[in-house]
Amino acid sequence: xxxxxxxxxxxxxxxxxxxxxxxxxxxxxxxxxxxxxxxxxxxxxxxxxxxxxxxxxxxxxxxxxxxxxxxxxxxxxxxxxxxxxxxxxxxxxxxxxxxxxxxxxxxxxxxxxxxxxxxxxxxxxxxxxxxxxxxxxxxxxxxxxxxxxxxxxxxxxxxxxxxxxxxxxxxxxxxxxxxxxxxxxxxxxxxxxxxxxxxxxxxxxxxxxxxxxxxxxxxxxxxxxxxxxxxxxxxxxxxxxxxxxxxxxxxxxxxxxxxxxxxxxxxxxxxxxxxxxxxxxxxxxxxxxxxxxxxxxxxxxxxxxxxxxxxxxxxxxxxxxxxxxxxxxxxxxxxxxxxxxxxxxxxxxxxxxxxxxxxxxxxxxxxxxxxxxxxxxxxxxxxxxxxxxxxxxxxxxxxxxxxxxxxxxxxxxxxxxxxxxxxxxxxxxxxxxxxxxxxxxxxxxxxxxxxxxxxxxxxxxxxxxxxxxxxx
Ligand SMILES: Cc1cc2nc3c(=O)[nH]c(=O)nc-3n(C[C@H](O)[C@H](O)[C@H](O)COP(=O)(O)OP(=O)(O)OC[C@H]3O[C@@H](n4cnc5c(N)ncnc54)[C@H](O)[C@@H]3O)c2cc1C
Numbered sequence: 001x002x003x004x005x006x007x008x009x010x011x012x013x014x015x016x017x018x019x020x021x022x023x024x025x026x027x028x029x030x031x032x033x034x035x036x037x038x039x040x041x042x043x044x045x046x047x048x049x050x051x052x053x054x055x056x057x058x059x060x061x062x063x064x065x066x067x068x069x070x071x072x073x074x075x076x077x078x079x080x081x082x083x084x085x086x087x088x089x090x091x092x093x094x095x096x097x098x099x100x101x102x103x104x105x106x107x108x109x110x111x112x113x114x115x116x117x118x119x120x121x122x123x124x125x126x127x128x129x130x131x132x133x134x135x136x137x138x139x140x141x142x143x144x145x146x147x148x149x150x151x152x153x154x155x156x157x158x159x160x161x162x163x164x165x166x167x168x169x170x171x172x173x174x175x176x177x178x179x180x181x182x183x184x185x186x187x188x189x190x191x192x193x194x195x196x197x198x199x200x201x202x203x204x205x206x207x208x209x210x211x212x213x214x215x216x217x218x219x220x221x222x223x224x225x226x227x228x229x230x231x232x233x234x235x236x237x238x239x240x241x242x243x244x245x246x247x248x249x250x251x252x253x254x255x256x257x258x259x260x261x262x263x264x265x266x267x268x269x270x271x272x273x274x275x276x277x278x279x280x281x282x283x284x285x286x287x288x289x290x291x292x293x294x295x296x297x298x299x300x301x302x303x304x305x306x307x308x309x310x311x312x313x314x315x316x317x318x319x320x321x322x323x324x325x326x327x328x329x330x331x332x333x334x335x336x337x338x339x340x341x342x343x344x345x346x347x348x349x350x351x352x353x354x355x356x357x358x359x360x361x362x363x364x365x366x367x368x369x370x371x372x373x374x375x376x377x378x379x380x381x382x383x384x385x386x387x388x389x390x391x392x393x394x395x396x397x398x399x400x401x402x403x404x405x406x407x408x409x410x411x412x413x414x415x416x417x418x419x420x421x422x423x424x425x426x427x428x429x430x431x432x433x434x435x436x437x438x439x440x441x442x443x444x445x446x447x448x449x450x451x452x453x454x455x456x457x458x459x460x461x462x463x464x465x466x467x468x469x470x471x472x
Contacts, residue, residue: 020077023064023130023308024317026392029071036079040168043192046078047438048166056441059192061105061132064308066319066392068443069139069187069418075441078192080105080134086114087195099157101197104134112302119257121203121300122155123148127236127277127357129307134193137184139418140374142324142359142384144236146206146249146301150361150382151375153184155199161191164436168194177366185373186434187417189444205252205260206233208297208304213244215339222335229360238276238388239335240355241342245276252298261297266304269297274306277318277357277388319392320357321401322419323408324374326382328360334411338385341407351396353387360384372431374414386419398422417447 019028032054037043046053056075063070070077083103091098098120102111109129115121126136126143136152137159143150158172159180169191171180183190211228215221221244228248229235237246260266297304311317325334338356346352361382363375370376387404389397401421409415415428429449440448 020060020063020070022066022070023062024066024311024319024392025313026066026317026319027068027070029073029077031072031077032074033076034079035076036082038082040162040194043078043162043194044166044168046076047162047164047192050438055438057192057438058188058441059104059134061135062107062130064128064130065135065139065418066321067418067421067423069441071443072441080132080192083134083194084110086111089118089120089200090197096201098200099197100200101158101195102133103195104132104193106133107131107307108133108136109302109305109307112305115200116203116257116300116302119203120200121302122152122198122200124150124152124155125301125305127273127305129302129305133196133198135418137196138186138188138193140185140416141419142322142361142374144234144247144249144359145362146233147251148201148362149364149375150359151367152198153181153367154365154375156180156184156196157199158197159183160194160196162194163191164438173366178370181367181370181372181376182431182434184367185376185431187430187444189430189435189439191436191439203257203300205255205257205298206301207250207252208299209248209250210294211244211246211248213246215239215241215243218336218339219332222332225335225358226331234360235358236360237358238355239339239358239385241339241346241352249301255298257300260299260303261295266297266299270304270306273304274308277306316390317392318388318390319397319421320386320388320419321404321421322384322386322416323405323413324361324382324384324416325408325411325413326363326375326377326380327412328381328383330412331383334383334385337407337411338387338404341404342387345400345403349396349399351394351400353389353397353400355388357386357388358383359386374416417444423447 019030021028035046053076056072058072059078059080060070061080083105085103086106087101089098089100108131123145124143126141137156141151160170163169232248232250234249237244342352363382364379367376368379405427415423417428425446428447430447432448432450435448
């Protein structure tokens with residue numbers, strides 16, 4: 001890419017022959033301008049100057065998302081890597097509630113490490129360290145968190161963004177809670193996120209126990225998983241057609257931070273989990289032979305979380321498609337049905353996903369009271385069951401996602417514009433009230449839906465709590 005200083009002083013790169021790609025190389029885009037803003041004034045200048053920085057104008061973080069959400073063909077991409085400062089902590093140190101303010105380009109791994117060095121943590125620690133604060137608070141995410149909400153937006157106390165006219169807007173939970181929630185559900189179509197202020201708490205260790213379970217009868221497997229979940233603080237699992245790898249997680253109150261399991265052992269386990277998540281078609285021997293013998297591990301959550309460095313097209317690259325079910329009483333039905341769907345698909349086409357990533361996500365706080373995308377509608381627990389594939393461009397995988405989405409929606413699943421593959425119009429509804437044309441890409445435009453007045457209040461019953469339902 002050619003680079004240089006232009007009239008506005010922006011460090012920009014513009015060469016229409018260069019494609020940008022997501023981390024897993026599955027989605028490519030060819031913007032007219034790629035800009036790495038150094039500071040706020042450069043973001044504002046880019047937003048205001050549509051002639052030099054054509055629409056659609058979007059920001060990106062680490063480009064670790066898995067859908068066309070990062071496409072801005074002929075438009076402008078702002079790479080937020082320069083916004084990588086952790087501005088600081090606020091609140092009394094001995095208080096249970098403090099906040100940390102971090103810029104949009106800060107990765108979760110960097111934020112967790114910074115907080116841990118200060119004996120603080122976020123309750124949210126997803127299975128990916130590379131995702132950025134901006135990429136997560138402006139969209140959605142999921143984590144089998146221990147004693148806390150399983151999505152980052154629930155921890156946001158305030159947020160700063162640049163709107164479509166180049167104004168800097170600061171929203172706080174205290175003063176503008178609804179506006180804040182709707183901004184975070186707008187999938188970046190309302191502004192460029194600059195920073196977020198996140199609730200944190202004293203850091204603590206957790207205890208993790210590893211299990212391998214036979215799949216055999218899938219309903220029985222689901223019931224066993226629920227029993228294991230009831231006996232701990234949360235569970236995370238990868239279910240394959242042959243077996244299930246499951247982690248039970250407990251808070252370990254009172255255990256001081258330095259009393260972790262040996263670091264080398266943690267590093268080995270992190271590597272094994274990396275392969276497990278990336279490839280998921282875990283050799284059966286590994287599943288059956290090893291896990292049951294492992295001792296419980298004591299560790300900080302972030303110490304088992306992976307980062308995913310650059311890959312080549314020859315390597316396995318994790319891809320997945322997200323489905324959130326807000327009615328946990330349907331867990332056994334969904335596990336059984338999804339495995340049957342995968343087996344039938346394999347019988348008909350020779351292809352099956354390599355597994356399903358399974359999360360339990362706590363819905364609470366303001367979002368739960370709204371009708372506003374993921375984790376809204378009512379307080380409680382959602383489960384997420386994402387089919388996985390190690391090759392994001394395998395056409396049979398993409399066909400699988402297209403076939404599976406209607407099946408999942410029919411069973412109450414909610415989808416995501418950044419995490420559900422191959423979505424069609426009608427399978428997600430982006431509320432037209434919050435969308436600004438300056439930031440609207442053709443991908444997102446397909447989903448813009450007018451939410452009828454009163455629709456939000458009318459559809460708060462547990463099985464009709466998604467925008468998708470509102471749109472139909
Ligand atoms: C191997 C792997 C494992 C994963 N595991 C998990 C997991 O356990 N839990 C989970 O929730 N997710 C997981 N993900 C998905 C990933 O965390 C999300 O897609 C996340 O959004 C990626 O963050 P990012 O910074 O790379 O965002 P990007 O991909 O760069 O951007 C995502 C979206 O956010 C927008 N955006 C980014 N920054 C800004 C900003 N500053 N202002 C406005 N809009 C912005 C972009 O325009 C785009 O629409 C995983 C992904 C991979 C590849």
